[in-house]
Amino acid sequence: MFLPAVHAETDTAVLLQFIRENPLGILITGISSSEQDFLQCSHVPFVLDLPDESGDAGPQGRLRAHIAKQNPQVKAMIEAVENKPPSVLEFDDEVLVLFNGKHDHYVTPKFYVETKPDTGKVIYGKLSLLYDSKIPETDAFLTKQLHDLSEHTERSTMGYIGGDKPQPWKVNDAPDRYIEIMKRNVVGIEIRINKIEGKFKMSQEKPPGDRDGVVKGFESLGTETGEAISALVKARGELYDAKRQEVKNE
Known part of the structure; x- marks a missing residue:
């Protein structure tokens, strides 16, 4: 990511808060596969764990997500680790996750003739794949992931916080059978953050x-x-x- 010093945001807390407010990221991977394209990307809503919120989130935090098993990106991941035990599988190479702000716009030369404002944050980290829901560790991860993502989006995105507003929908409101089938058809993604960069190019x-x-x-x-x-x-x-x-x- 090109980061001119004048636009770079070096405050990690600001960057992490930006991700909390804009959780839809673009997961980018480069994985050799016999059937799938080498470069793959998916739009994925992420849950962010800060270092001080969980003892196993790592020194710089962690991103969690789940993706459909039928996604070509996931198929490439599974192929890359198919000869390993079906538990928590960490890839050797880093992955990249890009987060953008909610708003972007063309800047007319009537405002000024230079560059247009934009924002962007990227995270580099090691990805672990959890893809067999029959394994207790994977099942626990997916259960927590579905609950935490639902809580975040219901409250932060929809504003369903109770009181004068509607109560948030909870995963437990769904039938157990539905949740079980859902967990069978997704994989868990865990990315331990190695580096975070961001910029505000806002004139x-x-x-x-x-x-x-x-x-x-x-x-x-x-x-x-x-x-x-x-x-x-x-x-x-x-x-x-x-x-x-x-x-x-x-």
């Missing part, structure tokens, strides 16, 4: 006049995306100015 390095033009330009669109980008450009610009001032005062 923060531009002169105040240019930044103000972008803020007002997007705000004038009157759309949800326009308002979100306008607010982010303003916030990242203020943060950039504050950091520059700190450097001057040192």
Whole structure:
């Protein structure tokens, strides 16, 4: 990932919070296979475990997900480890997971002529595959994964938190047979984070006049995306100015 210093976000806590707020990632792998393409990617909603939330999440945290066994990417994974015991199988090579922000937009030259704002986060890590639900360890992983992902999306994405709003749907609301069949048809994915990188390319390095033009330009669109980008450009610009001032005062 190309990370110019002016756009790079080096605060790991900020990057991890971004993933919590934007859990739909793109899992990218390169696996030699006799039948599947070498390069594969899948859009996957991830659960993020922070280092201090679980004793086995690793020093930099962990991503958890589940993917359908019929996915060509999963078929390539299973082929790569088919001669190994069907338990928790770790791949030798790293995988890449890309997370993007919810909003993106073309920037008209009427705002300014340079680059357009965007955000992106990537994680590099070692992937472990859990694909036989008959094994207790795999079954426990999938049970927890389905529960945690449901809780996160029901509460954070749908806003179902109870009280004046609807109660969140729970996996236990589904029939046991349905859950059992579902676990048979998916594999568990666990990625221990080795490195996390991210950037906010939101015009923060531009002169105040240019930044103000972008803020007002997007705000004038009157759309949800326009308002979100306008607010982010303003916030990242203020943060950039504050950091520059700190450097001057040192």
